Amino acid sequence: MGDKAGEKKDVWQGTLALMVLKTLQGMGPLHGYGIARRIEQTSGDQLMVNYGTLYPALLKLEQEGYVSSEWGFSDNNRKAKYYKLTRAGRKQLNKEEREWEQTTAILARFLAPGGERA
């Protein structure tokens, strides 16, 4: 594998799913390539070794009912499959967002300078 690729970290499948949902929320319906590009952008190029991992993840989300897919045409009139957030997806996104915030808050207390509270 490439050496440059080794610098970028791998992404958990779960976090990947979260990022996909968030992206779709912000960007509206988007095709796979677009989502990949957008995620890379948002993370500041720190993540994503290969775009291929996106497709199984998208399939999983679709199977779970969080996104729905539809064939459409891109800007350049290319046939592409567009993914859209569903209501269930929206709810799941909110739920996971809250959970992440909670987790980060708790961890922050532990990791804050000065250590734990007595």
Place this chain on the structure above:
Amino acid sequence: MRQLRAWFTRLGGLFGKERRERELSVEMESHLKMHVEDNLRAGMTPEQARREALLKLGGVEQTKEEYRARRGLPFLETSFRDLYFAARVLHKNPGFTSIVVLTLAIGIGANTAIFGLANAAFFRPLPYPHAERLAFLWQNNRRTGEAEGLVSYPNFSDWRSQSHSFADMAFFMSGKSILTSKGGDPEFISGGLVSVNFFSVLGVSPAIGRSFSPDEQIPGHANVSVISYHFWRTRFGGDPQVLGRSVVAANGEKHTVIGVMPPGFSFPDKTDVWTPREVGGFFKTKARQYPNQHVIGRLNPGVTWTQAQAELDTIAARLAAEYPAIDGGVGVRIVPLRQQLTQKVSQGLVLLWAAIAGVLLIACLNAANLILARAAGRAKEISIRYSLGATRSRIIKQFLCESLLLASMAAAAGILLAVWILNLVAKLNPDLAKLSGSVFDPRVLAYTIAITGLTSLVCGLLPALSAPKVDLSRALREASSGHAAPSAQALRKLLIVAQVSLAFVLLVGSGLLVRSLWRIFAVPPGFDAEHVLTLHVYWPGAPANSTDEKKRNSLYMELLARLRALPGVISAGATSNVLFPSEMYKVPFVIEGQPTEPSGQRPFLPNGEATPDYFRVMGIPLMHGRVFTRADTIQDAPPVIIIDETMAQRYWPNEEPIGKRLKFDDPNFRSPWFTVIGVVGDVRQEGLEQPAGLVSYVPSDGEWADDLVLRSRNDPRTIVAAVREQVRSVDRNLAVANVGVLSDLLSLRESQRKFNALLLGSLASVALLLAAIGIYGTVSYWVKQRTAEIGIRMALGADQKNIFRLAVARGMILIFAGLVVGFAGALAGTRLIASLLFGVTAYDPATFCAIAILLLLASLAACWIPARRATRVDPLVALRYE
């Protein structure tokens, strides 16, 4: 929840694959194109753009694979594919497939059949509510050594009133009764004399009418009956108005039918008519030393058997203290119902099951061996698979699929076999047929599935595990029938050794049992059963008063005289029983001049009546003294008695028994002193494996000697019609029943043993056959493998004989190893069946040697054919063969 949805979608993903593949390809393609466009816009060259896009994607095929894995259920998909492939492989090798399926089918089928029997015996629910709380109670007499003896009424009554562990107890006696029927032949039915609470203890109520009421045990009020469903349908034609009709016994007693039991109920022993036992007088109070009842009890809920046993032990001890002469040393033995019913059968069944499980094991080993042999021949195929990226677990899965298919086919065939076997069993052995269960009982089917699964595991894993990751280059260069890995070779040899040793153990076991059977038949029964006809005569409806008795006696005597005069009859005699010593009258006795035990401890002497000719008819030899004469049978003749050899030996070991006297201690009549006038040979009536018991005979005065025996010149069946005619001509009122040929009656008793020996023998033969097949397969394969080597040897000058010997030697080494292991195994194992053997020890050298020779010969035969094939190898062809 979401997971479930995902799962279902994935299941759906198994269908419509092509369309999705196309879609995915289009999506991937468009993804790449978009990426390339962006790259181009960013200034890369077309090649750079494409390369970068592909790199970022991470490999199209890989992505597609992961996608596919996500889309469907890969495990299922590969399994289907494996099964399909396995089916094709098996289809391409019909010979191999059919042998394996056949051997496994035999193993699985036999196991299923045996489990079906065991299931019926041990698990089938008994038809009584809460049957697990029912038990038999026996008197257990330390002084006479009887472990499970009948109970006397007063003892029963005390146990019942003093026990708190038992909700209730009932007693019963069963035997054969004769019923008259209008105008036809009399019926012999099974009747039961029971306590009035009998049905309530069992927990079953009559379907029609009612059960007995407590005052129906009062003497004089007991002329009622409850009949069985079967009897109701056959005798009374299912008459809905049956209540109030009566059943008439041979002696004229009428019993009114008050109830009909539900279908299927016939406790204790195919009983058709139950009558209440009159409880009063002597029976109730003074008969403590005359045990003649069976007792059943129902445990109270919450009480354990141990608690109940402890309580009854206390009660028994109390009774022993109160009545030391009678009940001293008498204890109580509780045997739960199921145990009682399966006692006789269980040991045999377990043995059979063990043997059949052994056969299945041999069959599995055989199949595994064959599969291994084939696996070795597929080394090339396996290495190609590895090179294409298969993991070890996938290869194993492939093998397991094959063995699963084989085992399933074998199971299907095996179930058919099991059904056939059970039908055969029902026909050959009516005793066992009582227990013969259906193969389609869920428990049995579950067992079948379990052993099928186990079989496929054993047959599949063994070869799979021994097929290691072969060195790729070596295997690809190797000849197609290449050498198997050393570990596989060793495993195959081990399998053969195991098969041979198992077969040896099974053969020895059944050999010992078969010899036991021979020994039993070799034991002289003490009488000559050839050409003897037996029948029972009686006078239906004859009331018991003295003038009629006299008339009947003279009629019987006249009948005997007439029968003797028949042309086909050599001699005729009569006795009070034939071959049913358990129904023989057993009475305590004392011998003049010898120390007597207190009443209640006295030994019992079975006593029967016999006419003077009886001994001659039966062919029982006279050892000392004389037999009865006419003079002994008249009214006031001095009382005489004839005893058998065992009795003479036991009580007068060093003196002449003739002239000695003994007396009976019977409450029913005042016994005079009987003088011994003769000693006859022992008669083994109870069955040829029991030692001859004491038996005594008194001269017949006609009343009880209504079992006639006739020795005929030719086949006894030819004189039956003439006999019946004579009976009718003596007096039209006399009736005949239970006409039988003595030799038939005897052989009936031996049928159980014969059946077991036959079964075990066939099993062992199957085991032998399987082992032989295994050996044949191994040597065959060795020859095929070594074709090149054989060719070289022949080219170098070895002649056919050498090759032949070489091939055979390869096989025989394994056989010897197997025999050694088998020997050890048999020595250890036969101890388990020692109790079933008769006249032959568990280490009988003759049997062991004979079986060893048999196995050797069979193995030699199995080696023969492949060895001959080895000699026909054409060296030129062999050397060129690659």
